[in-house]
Amino acid sequence: MPINLPAGLPARQELEKEQIFALSEEDALRQDIRPLEIGVLNLMPDKLTTEVQLARVLGNTPVQVNLTLVTTSSYRPSTVAEEHLTSFYSTWDAVRHRCFDAFIVTGAPVELLEWEQVAYWEELLAIFEWTRSNAYASLFICWGAQAALQYFHGVPKHRLAEKRFGVYRHRRTDPHSPLTLGFDDEFWVPVSRETEVRREDIAAIPSLSVVSDSIVSGLSVLYDKEAHQVFSFNHPEYGGDTLRREFERDLAGGQARRPPRGYFPNDDPTREPVVRWRSHGHLFFANWLNHHVYQYVSFADDALGRIA
Numbered sequence: 001m002p003i004n005l006p007a008g009l010p011a012r013q014e015l016e017k018e019q020i021f022a023l024s025e026e027d028a029l030r031q032d033i034r035p036l037e038i039g040v041l042n043l044m045p046d047k048l049t050t051e052v053q054l055a056r057v058l059g060n061t062p063v064q065v066n067l068t069l070v071t072t073s074s075y076r077p078s079t080v081a082e083e084h085l086t087s088f089y090s091t092w093d094a095v096r097h098r099c100f101d102a103f104i105v106t107g108a109p110v111e112l113l114e115w116e117q118v119a120y121w122e123e124l125l126a127i128f129e130w131t132r133s134n135a136y137a138s139l140f141i142c143w144g145a146q147a148a149l150q151y152f153h154g155v156p157k158h159r160l161a162e163k164r165f166g167v168y169r170h171r172r173t174d175p176h177s178p179l180t181l182g183f184d185d186e187f188w189v190p191v192s193r194e195t196e197v198r199r200e201d202i203a204a205i206p207s208l209s210v211v212s213d214s215i216v217s218g219l220s221v222l223y224d225k226e227a228h229q230v231f232s233f234n235h236p237e238y239g240g241d242t243l244r245r246e247f248e249r250d251l252a253g254g255q256a257r258r259p260p261r262g263y264f265p266n267d268d269p270t271r272e273p274v275v276r277w278r279s280h281g282h283l284f285f286a287n288w289l290n291h292h293v294y295q296y297v298s299f300a301d302d303a304l305g306r307i308a
Contacts, residue, residue: 004035004064004065004066004067005055005059005067006069006087006088008087008088009051009088010048010051010052011048011051011052011055011056014052014056035063035064035065035066036063036064036065036066036101036102036289036293036294037066037068037098037099037100037101037102038058038065038066038067038068038100038101038102038103038104038293039068039070039095039098039100039102039103039104039135040054040067040068040069040070040103040104040106041070041071041072041092041103041104041105041106041127041144042069042070042071042089042106043072043105043106043107043108043120043143043144044106044107044108044109045077045079045080045108045109046079046080047077047079047080047084047085048080048084049239049242050106051069052239053237053238053239053242054067054104054106054237055067056237056239057236057237057281057282057284057285057286058285058289060282060286061282061285061286061289061290062286062290063289063290063293063294065289068090068095068098068100069088069089069090070089070090070091070092070095071085071089071090071091071092072091072092072120072123072124073091073092073093073094073123074119074120074122074123075119075120075123092123092127092130096130096134098134099134099135100134100135100136101135101136101137101293101294102135102136102137102138102139102288102289102292102293103131103134103135103137103138103139104138104139104140104141105124105127105128105138105139105140105141105144105147105148106141106142106144107141107142107143107144107145107193108143108144109143110143111143111146111157111193111194111195112159112194112195115147115150124147125151128147128148128151128152129151131229132227136228136293137228137229137230137288137292137293138227138228138229138230139229139230139232139288140229140230140231140232141232141235141237142192142193142232142233142234142235143193143195145197145222145231145232145233146195146197146233148229148231149197149202149222149231152224152227152229153202153205153208155197155201155202155205156197156201157195157196157197158195158196158197158198159194159195160193160194160195160196163192163193163194163257164191164192164193164194164196164217164218165191165192165243165246165247165257165258165260165261166190166191166243166259166260166261166262166263167188167189167190167191167243167260167261167262167263167276167277168188168189168191168214168216168217168234168261168262169186169187169188169214169215169216169262170186170187170188170189170212170213170214170217170220171185171186171187171212171213171214171215172185172211172212173210173211173212173213174209174210174211174212174223177209177211177223178287178290178291178292179211179212179221179223179230179284179287179288179291179292180211180212180284180287181283181287181291182283182287183280183283183284184280187277187280188262188276188277188280189212189214189220189234189235189236189277189280189281190234190235190236190238190242190243190260190263190277191214191217191233191234191235192234192235192238192243192246192260193233193234196218196219196233197218197219197222197233198218198219199213199218199219202219202222207224207225207226207227208222208223208224209222209223209225210222211223211230217234218233219233220232220233220234221233221234221284228292230288230292232284236277236280236281236284236285237281237285238277238281240273240275240278241273243260243263243273244260244263244264244269244273246260247259247260247269262276
């Protein structure tokens with residue numbers, strides 16, 4: 001089943017080039033099926049790229065999805081055209097009365113700030129609390145995952161001596177997790193962060209389980225079985241050129257960075273990168289939608305009499 005995107009959203013054109021079918025709202029209404037209602041709080045400055053990345057992995061699954069793009073009410077980003085925000089985004093104040101089958105909170109390039117220094121921190125805390133009652137399932141990504149762990153469990157973030165940047169070998173640590181059904185024993189995931197959450201900081205939290213990690217780059221995915229929350233510190237949703245653009249941005253900003261590890265052949269940035277994570281990235285989001293959202297919501301709908 002396809003993803004239902006707002007008419008005119010630039011991500012729609014990109015998905016059509018990739019043969020990922022996107023429905024119009026009118027066509028979606030003709031289908032006799034209840035789509036999953038997925039909200040995305042997009043905190044990334046390059047909102048258009050993040051829209052494509054998430055729409056790609058959410059749209060290439062058997063489940064029909066209605067995607068609602070959300071931005072903060074208390075802070076208006078300056079890195080995207082106001083017309084784009086007005087046309088395609090709802091503020092959190094405008095959607096806080098709604099219930100979603102699942103809600104996603106992205107990362108943001110604010111890792112090195114103290115929590116309280118983030119301009120929209122108080123609103124973000126309110127959104128985290130709101131997800132407890134207004135979303136059946138939640139997925140927090142990168143800094144968003146670190147911030148959510150801080151709010152829900154008091155877990156700290158730790159600054160890294162050097163940015164962890166590249167494509168790293170990962171492993172399944174919970175062989176029974178539905179999130180990694182069909183995964184190989186080892187797989188690759190893009191990593192791009194300045195901070196980390198450490199295993200010893202979550203060891204005393206019984207509701208949290210480690211789904212996957214990397215010997216080199218550390219924790220990757222955690223699951224809170226009581227709150228039905230997934231915390232993904234890395235980026236299986238990244239496109240093939242994302243790390244290259246981040247590397248070029250860092251160079252242009254005068255930040256001396258090594259090329260992203262394991263991304264360019266022989267770590268030579270003059271060569272075309274090799275994508276080694278695409279299939280597992282799609283499978284991760286398909287598993288999340290199917291096993292942590294769709295089946296969970298179907299049982300809840302049936303219990304509430306919303307499904308015949």
